[in-house]
Amino acid sequence: MNKHITLLIAALTLYTMAHAQTLPKPPVAPLKPRKITSPGGTRIDNYYWLNNRDDKAVISYLTAENAYTESVLAPQKALEETLFTEMKGRIKQQDQSVPYKDGAYYYQTNFVQGGEYPIYVRKKGSLDAPEELMFDCNALAKGHNYYNLGGYEVSDNDELAIFCEDTVSRRLYTLRVKNLKTGQIYPEVIPNVEAGDFAWATDNKTFFYVKKDVQTLLGYQVYRHVLGTDPKIDVLVYEEKDNQFYMSLYRMKSKKYVAIVSDHNGVTTEYRLLEASKPTGTFKVFYPRERGHEYDIQHIGSTFYVRTNYKAQNFRLMEAADNLATTTNRSAWKEVIPNRADVFLQNMDVFTNHLVLGERKDGLAKLRVINQKTKADEYLQFTDPAYVAGIGNNPDLNTNILRFGYSSMTTPASTFDYNMDTKAMTLMKEQPVLGGFDKTNYVSERAFVTARDGVNVPVSIVYRKGTPKDGTSPVLQYAYGSYGSNTEPGFSANRLSLLDRGFIYAIAHIRGGQEMGRAWYDDGKLLKKKNTFNDFVDVSKWLIANKYAAPDKLFALGGSAGGLLMGAVINQSPELYRGVVAAVPFVDVVTTMLDESIPLTTGEFEEWGNPKKKEYYDYMLSYSPYDQVSKQTYPNLLVTTGLHDSQVQYWEPAKWVAKLRTMKTGNNVLLLHTNMEAGHGGASGRFNALKEVAMEYAFMLQLAGKGEL
Structure with a gap:
């Protein structure tokens, strides 16, 4: 079918979905103005009343939104079922993790055919020993x-x-x-x-x-x-x-x-x-809290290893004697690995004869092994252009085997054992992907995009071989960009349902994470938070300019703080995106950060700022998605939340959608789906969660004209 005709059909389908006379009109949330006054300023919030899950009117409104969403998305239900079956079919249902040894036992996690939840087991002394059941979460979840x-x-x-x-x-x-x-x-x-x-x-x-x-x-x-x-x-x-x-x-x-x-x-x-041998004793401070000083420690023998940012923005490694009477004297610590401007020391693990460091350079993870006897060190080598590698579960101090994990955008999650003496690397397991998956059918790339202020932003890209890069393909762009959390270029079996239908997938490693070192995080928080949003928009423009994305087929996805990102970028540049999925989005920044009774608020002051201080109030207000909604044409938008969400309260996306309904122009769809039985992570279980993914994917596939069964 001609691609222009296909796109027209998709557009007409969604238009019809939203405007058919047989469908209900969108719910309209009543306006109940409430004045919110703080030292930073005064605002009127017309939808503050939605902040009460015990109010029957609130539940009725959320239920009405769900009914509206279900009606509008009814034409894509067959596609959702196809996607769900497809994604579920890639999962090896009878599966088990690679065992690890801790003390006298080998521990393992099993999954059974049809089981939603894991089963935890162990074997004493040998993998050939009888299996002992610890926890069957399928049984525990009943009811x-x-x-x-x-x-x-x-x-x-x-x-x-x-x-x-x-x-x-x-x-x-x-x-x-x-x-x-x-x-x-x-x-x-x-x-x-x-x-x-x-x-x-x-x-x-x-x-x-x-x-x-x-x-x-x-x-x-x-x-x-x-x-x-x-x-x-x-x-x-x-x-x-x-x-x-x-x-x-x-x-x-x-x-x-x-x-x-x-x-x-x-x-x-x-x-x-x-x-631990003196449980009635008193906990002693290793090193007292000091604003600006972050550290973490590992203990082995007579030594503490200290990863610290003291006079070291990218962290350095030091050691201290195992004597809690002297660890509070930082001048007694000895430097092992200095701070490096181009290398971020991310984490570490200790063994009797080896030290393992998790580092980052040029946005990619590195694993460094140091022989404590010879002081020789080496970096493990990986060949994919974009990948993630991380220290695994290594409870035994006395082993010379390092367990680590590896994945790339074309390689499923893999578990390796690396002999730190002989250098032998053994693949213990590559997560099976059923349904005929062949990694050679997919291509990954890595690029750097110059943002508006001259900073180079890494982008990881994956697509199926043969997908056009001529400005005609749909692209899904993802990012997070907060809390110093890295968005790793790993594998997703679910994502294959998009790639196999012609989508290109791109991760924008924007500021706010720590992919490029600690400065990358510092430049994407507090009064520099807008760098996060600008980076994402600039990557979007680059994807279009370099013909990865068709100008009318660029999609965006983000969740939680990444949902804040979605709200900010569609306020800034709504014309760039055909459709956006905002999952459990943190969009009412100022109101939430003013309310210290809301879970997690006070701990977030160093991420977003304290709006009781006018400087932060004004800055946060200038990008808060809820506050910056304006009369303009927004992309097609699917918003999801959970009634019991403990991190981003359900009322934030609910209020945002209510306000968007009164302000947005044009005929693009606006949908809110509330999971009435779940929280921040959505549905529990390995299969139930796929239903929400299928809904989101079907939403984008229909808009992209790729919704054929």
Whole structure:
């Protein structure tokens, strides 16, 4: 079929979908003006009333929006089913992870045919030993619309396991203890804990956990519990008084220490340590919090390795003696790896005879292995133009085998074992992709785009061989660009459904992440946040100018803070995009950051700024997608959210859509889909989540004229 006719049919289809007389009109949210006054200024919010999930009128409105979305998207349901079946068909349902050894046991995660959730098992001493069931999440999820096992921790004697569960998707987990020998679940039930943040003492009966504030959802208290006692008498061992800090807790790899970590979102770090053999002792500060000083530590033998940004923007590696009476004296630390302007020291792992560093250079991940005896070092070599490689699960200090993960835009997630002495590299598993996938059918590229201020932005691109690069192809452009989080150019089996239908996929590694080093993050936050949006728009223009994208077939996708990105770029340059998917978007920046009762707000001041200060208020207001909605033609827009979202509250996208309905011009569709049973991550389970992906993909495929079954 002629491509112009195909595109016309797609456009007419969506126009008809939105305007057919048999379909309901879009819901209209009532205007209920509310004055919001702060030290930074005063605003009127007409839709603040949507901030109440217990209000029947709110639920009715969200339900009406869902019904409208379902009606408008009805013509694409067959395509959604095809996509869902296709994506599900690529998953090897009977599957298992590569085992790893921790102590006397090998641990593994299994999936069974038709199972939504993982099954955790172990084998003692040998992979040929009988399999012991730890947790069958399919059984645990029965009776729940949502289920997530938030992690487990096995005691030193290998007999007990702490675990925690969330059945609401509010990220308030309930902690339990299971006897792995008998299968008994102990009677203690501890609600409202942080997922995975627990640690056993060496006595196999005492453990520590982090309690969360049920309103702000911040972990702020560490308790000590003794198995067999009433949790009501648990001892509070530490409380974080500053609500701008996030808190975590874990047992260090050496097993000697339990660590409490307080982190002020990219600004300040503080560790407290306690010897696990002395659970009733006092946690001692490794190095006291100091604004601007971030660090993390690893312990082995008589040494602490310290990754620190002290006088080192891209971080350097130092070492300190295992003596908590002296670690607070930073002048006693010794430099191991200096700061480098062109290399970002991202993370590390320690072994008895080796040190492994995760680094980044020119936007790509590097793995560096240092022999502690000979001091010789080497970088592992990878050949794909765009890829991700990262240190894997290595609980054994005394091994010479490094487990690491690798993926590229054409290579599925792969697990490797690397012998750090012989240099032998063994592929342990490449994640199977069923349905006839052949990686040689796809091509990946990497480019640098010069942004408006002269900065070069990396872009990772993938497409199926034979896809035209002559300005006629649809392109989906993705980015995140916040919190220093890197958007890695890894593999997605779901994405094949777009690539096989002629889409080109591009990741814009925009400022706000740390792909190009710490300065890349610093230049995309606070009063430099607009660099993030400008980078994305400039990459979009480059994709069109260089004939990757047809001028009328460029699509954009982003979620959470990436949803803020979507809102900002369509306010700035709506004409560039044929369609946009904004998933759980953070779009009401000023109102949210003014309300310290909303989960996670206070910890975000160092990312976005505190709007109670006028300088930040004015800057945030100038880009906040909700506040900057104007009378203009916006792209076709699909917005998704979850009623129980704990990170971006559902009312942000709901208010944004309500305001867009009254302001936008033209006939492009505007749709809001609220998952009434899920939170920030959407539906739980490995298959249910695909239904939302299928809906988003079908939306874009129809608009691109690629919706043929």
